[in-house]
Amino acid sequence: MSGRVPRGDGGKPGRKPQERALRRKEALLDAAVALLGEGGFTAVTHRAVAERAGVPLAATTYYFSSRDELVAQAFAVLVERDLRLMRDSLTRACGDSLDELARTLVRTYASDRGRQLGLWELYLQAGREPALQHIARAWTDGWDDIVRTLLDRSGHPCGRSEVRFVATLVSGFWLEHIVEARPGALEQAADMVTRALRAIST
Amino acid sequence: MSGRVPRGDGGKPGRKPQERALRRKEALLDAAVALLGEGGFTAVTHRAVAERAGVPLAATTYYFSSRDELVAQAFAVLVERDLRLMRDSLTRACGDSLDELARTLVRTYASDRGRQLGLWELYLQAGREPALQHIARAWTDGWDDIVRTLLDRSGHPCGRSEVRFVATLVSGFWLEHIVEARPGALEQAADMVTRALRAIST
DNA sequence: ATTAAAGTTGGACAAGCGTACCGCTTTTAT
DNA sequence: ATAAAAGCGGTACGCTTGTCCAACTTTAAT
Secondary structure (H helix, E strand, O other): OOOOOOOOOOOOOOOOOOHHHHHHHHHHHHHHHHHHHHHOHHHOOHHHHHHHHOOOHHHHHHHOOOHHHHHHHHHHHHHHHHHHHHHHHHHHOOOOOHHHHHHHHHHHOOOOHHHHHHHHHHHHHOOOOHHHHHHHHHHHHHHHHHHHHHHHHOOOOOOHHHHHHHHHHHHHHHHHHHHHOOOOHHHHHHHHHHHHHHHHOO | OOOOOOOOOOOOOOOOOOHHHHHHHHHHHHHHHHHHHHHOHHHOOHHHHHHHHOOOHHHHHHHOOOHHHHHHHHHHHHHHHHHHHHHHHHHHOOOOOHHHHHHHHHHHOOOOHHHHHHHHHHHHHOOOOHHHHHHHHHHHHHHHHHHHHHHHHOOOOOOHHHHHHHHHHHHHHHHHHHHHOOOOHHHHHHHHHHHHHHHHOO
């Protein structure tokens, strides 16, 4: 038999993967992530991903055993990148005042609508596919962690419940803004978050 | 030519639609709504809807000019039913205490996971398809209205911002619970909502 | 040098999809 | 009665999809 199954990750040593192959797999994931942001879940097809990554169609089935696995890995990458971007953006500018803090929280969420839509789409998909569950939870946990760090550093340390409170509220406003794009929603959200912060800091 | 286009809604009088046809269209919408809850957006195909409704395939294209329109109308029906169910359930049991109010708010959200998943799925889809925008907004507005009514009747009247605050918070917790299904999430959510209500009632 | 694994690829397959056609029956206004 | 509109539905077209296969080349351990 010829070379099937690049690495099920749990088998015998065999040969070590070649560098070019790793780059190809990465390119495929990048393409999948980009497509997911542009056209959503249904846009991530084998052919579209392959063409975008500049590789032949058959390469997609060589590196990913199924479409579900490709989508799952793309979801994981997307979550990882999103959390890092959010962390970087939030830890940089960090004012002391509650109002400024709220404004920073809300503003950061407002970048790259397509990517965020894709992210939420996959998050929702996790409600039906158990294989995506742990990635969805990792997103929530990571976001909670960022909010906690931010609150701590701003001189408003608080418990788990309060963190969940702020994180969920911001996520909720964010989702609404991404989907409905109502004018002035961002400012209102910032006001509400300010109020929430004031509520938990007493 | 024979009978094409049942009613573009905006044309000449022509003939009035027959009763059996209306029931059929309703059956198709019911089937679409059910399928959307069971299998999500992608499960709503012409063939699946037709089979479910007990009508031949061609009937779906007769009553709906395209799949997008079928999905859009199913979305509208789903929103309408959801809001009514929520309104009925909430206005019935209506305690006075903040804690009881919060618990009622959260508990009501916890019914029929599949239907809720489908609803959120379509809501998110509205972020990409402008045709769905007004339905998504109707859902948000309707939910806001229910929350306002509930707060008013419980002796905690408040302004628009405060209503948005509570509505978004509850929706956020709800969405998390539907997707991630973490144990104890409902109780935590109720506590947080209680805290939020206390924050806005002072 | 040999050999087996890994990587690579064009092409094909069955299945499912949205949609359109067109002959047919039923209703209804005249 | 008659004709037009509306309802009806079997069938098929063209397309996209996920997945697979068999042959080929490259890599690396022996």
